[in-house]
Amino acid sequence: MGKLKTLAISMSILVACTALTGCDDAAAGAKATAATLAEGLSRLDVAAVTFADGDAGAKTAALADATKGVAGLKPRVNVESVDVKDNAATAHLSVVWPAGAETWTYPTTAELARKDGTWAVAWRPDLLVPHSAAGDVLTVAHTSGARGNILGDGGEVLVTERPVVRLGLDKSHVDAATAPASAKALAVLAGVDPEGFAQQVAAAGESAFVEALVARDDASRTATDAAVAAIPGAAALKGTLPLAPNRTFARALLGTVGEATAELIAASGGTLAAGDETGLSGLQQQYDGQLRGTPGVRLLLLSPGGAAPKELFSTKPVDGTPLSTTINAKLQALAEDVLKDQTSATAIVALRPSTGAVVAAANGPGSNGYNTALLGQYAPGSTFKVATSLAMLRKGQTPDSMVSCTPELSVDGLAFKNAGTYPAEHLGSITLRDAFAHSCNTAFISNRDKVAQEDLASAAASLGIGTAPTIGVPAFMGSLPATAGGTAHAAAMIGQGEVLVSPLAIATVAASVARGALVSPTLVSPTPVFPAPTQEAASPSAGPGAAGTKTPAAGPALSGAEAAQLQDMMRAVVTSGHAGFLSAIPGAPVLAKTGTAEYGNDKPLKTHAWVIAAQGDLAVAVFVEDGDYGSVSGGPLMKAFLTRAES
Known part of the structure; x- marks a missing residue:
C-alpha cells in the first residue's frame, strides 16, 4: 500500500507539471505573436504576422490606406500584457503617435487564437486606430501659430506679417471655354508667362483656384482689384506673409516664406504637411524651427461616405519666437x-x-x-x-x-x-x-x-x-x-x-x-x-x-x-x-x-x-x-x- 500510494502521488505531480509546462508554452507563444504584431504595426508592415484568415499582405495594404493621410508619421506600439486562457488570448497594446511637441497615446487590444499549436491574430479595422472602420483614413492637419519676426539693429522689425494678395483663377467661377482666355489675361496683368499659366489652369481640377502670383497689397501693386474683377473667373484673395519692408531688402540674406515643397515635407520627419507655411530660403529657412514655432496638430478620421471628420486628438500651436540680427x-x-x-x-x-x-x-x-x-x-x-x-x-x-x-x-x-x-x-x-x-x-x-x-x-x-x-x-x-x-x-x-x-x-x-x-x-x-x-x-x-x-x-x-x-x-x-x-x-x-x-x-x-x-x-x-x-x-x-x- 505504501508503495502504491507513493506512485499515485508521483503520477499526480507529473501530470500537474506537464499541464503547467503546456500553459507556459501557450503563454510564451501568445506573447511572441503579440510582440511580432506590435513590431509590425510600428512599421505599418505586418507581413511577418500570422492572421486568422492568413492574408497578411492585405492587412499591410489596409494599414497603408488607413494611414496615407499622415505620410511620414509612424506609431510606436508596445505590448503591455497578454492574458491567456486555454487557446485564446488578449494582447493589451499601447500606441503612441508623434503629434508636434506632444504625443497621442492610447490603448488598444488584439484578440489571438491558437490552432494546431500556432497563434494567429484576428484582424479588425480599428486594431491600430480607434473608432475606425474599413475605408477610414487617419489624416493630420496642422494649425500654425504666429510666425516670429526677424529683427534688426536695436530690435527694429525687419520682417513681419504684411498684407499680400494672391492673384489667381477660380475655375469654379468660369466656364471651360472661357478659362484659357481668362488665364492669359490674368497672367499679363500679373506679369507672368501667359502660355505657362494657361497650361497650369488647364491641368488643374474643375473647381481649383490656380495661383498666378502673390503680390504685396500696397501702393506698389499694379494689378488693381478692379482690373482683376474685370477678368471672368479671376480673383484677388487677401492675406498676409512675413515680408521685409520691400521686395529687394536683404532678400538673399533674409530669404522667403511660402508653402512647403514636397522635398521639404519629405525631409521634415512629419513636422511639415501639405499646405504648411515654412521658410524656403535664407534666414527664414535656416531658422524656420525658431520662427515657425511648434504647429498645432489635429489628427482626424475621414470616412469615405463624406461624413464630417472625427477629431481624435489635437494640440494647440506655439507661436514662433523672433530672430535677432544686427542689420541696420x-x-x-x-x-x-x-x-x-x-x-x-x-x-x-x-x-x-x-x-x-x-x-x-x-x-x-x-x-x-x-x-x-x-x-x-x-x-x-x-x-x-x-x-x-x-x-x-x-x-x-x-x-x-x-x-x-x-x-x-x-x-x-x-x-x-x-x-x-x-x-x-x-x-x-x-x-x-x-x-x-x-x-x-x-x-x-x-x-x-x-x-x-x-x-x-x-x-x-x-x-x-x-x-x-x-x-x-x-x-x-x-x-x-x-x-x-x-x-x-x-x-x-x-x-x-x-x-x-x-x-x-x-x-x-x-x-x-x-x-x-x-x-x-x-x-x-x-x-x-x-x-x-x-x-x-x-x-x-x-x-x-x-x-x-x-x-x-x-x-x-x-x-x-x-x-x-x-x-x-x-x-x-x-x-x-x-x-x-x-x-x-x-x-x-x-x-x-x-x-x-x-x-x-x-x-x-x-x-x-x-x-x-x-x-x-x-x-x-x-x-x-x-x-x-x-x-x-x-x-x-x-x-x-x-x-x-x-x-
Missing part, C-alpha cells in the same frame, strides 16, 4: 540703393569694428539672387596688401622702410607688372607707406624671400581671413595656401593666385585694423558656427586652382602697435594715394585701400574691383565682379555710401 535698416537700404544700377555682381558689407556687428550685407541686382556679400569667393587683389604689409612689419620693417618699386619684376620667367596707371614719379626706392598708398605690386613681390607663404597666411589669419565663421549664417571668410613658392607665392603677395576672400572677409580686415584687434563678425544672435562653403560651391569667378586652397591656421593676435602702423598706411591711401576721392568725406578721418584683381582667361583679363574703408565705428567693403580699377569702379560706390551714411 537704414544702412542696408542705403547700400542696396547705391548698388541698384549695377549690372555686374556687386556687394557692400558694413560692420562695426567695436562689436563686429554686421550692419549691412547688400547684393546688387547683378548678383541675381546670389549672396555675393557673404558667400562670394574672389581674389582680393591689392586689398590683400594689408595682410602682406602686416607680414612685412612682423619681419622688422616699418611704414618708413625703403622698398624697391620697379616697372616690372620677373619670377621664374613670369613677368609681374604694376597697374597701367601707376605714377612714374613713385617708381624707384620708396617707402613702404608710399608703395602701399600707390599699390606698387613689384615692391611687395620683391619681399617674397623675406616673407614666406607661412608668414603671409599667418598675417592674413590675424586679420580674420580664413577664420571660422562666427556670423550665425553660412559665410566664406577667405582662404589661401599655407605653403607656396615661386610664382604662386609671388601672386599671393599681391592678393592673386589662390588667395580668395568674400566681401565680408575683406571688410573684417578693415574692421580689425580700425579696432586694433581681430574682429569676429556677428549677424545673428545666438551665433551657431557654420562650416565655410567648399571650393566646389565657389562663385564662378573663383578662378583656377581654387580647389587646392586651404584655410590658414590662426595667426598671432594683432597688436596695437601693428594696427597703428597699418592705420598710418591706410590713411596715406586717402591723403596721397589711390583713394583721394574719399578725402572730403565729412566726419572722422577715412582709412582705405583699393584693389584690382585679374581673373579668367579672356584677353585682356577681366578684373574685379575692390575698395575697403574704415571711418569711425564703420568698416566697409565694396566689390564689383566685372569692374575697372578699384578706384574707378568701386570708388564712386564707396564714396556714395560713406557720404550718405554720415548724413
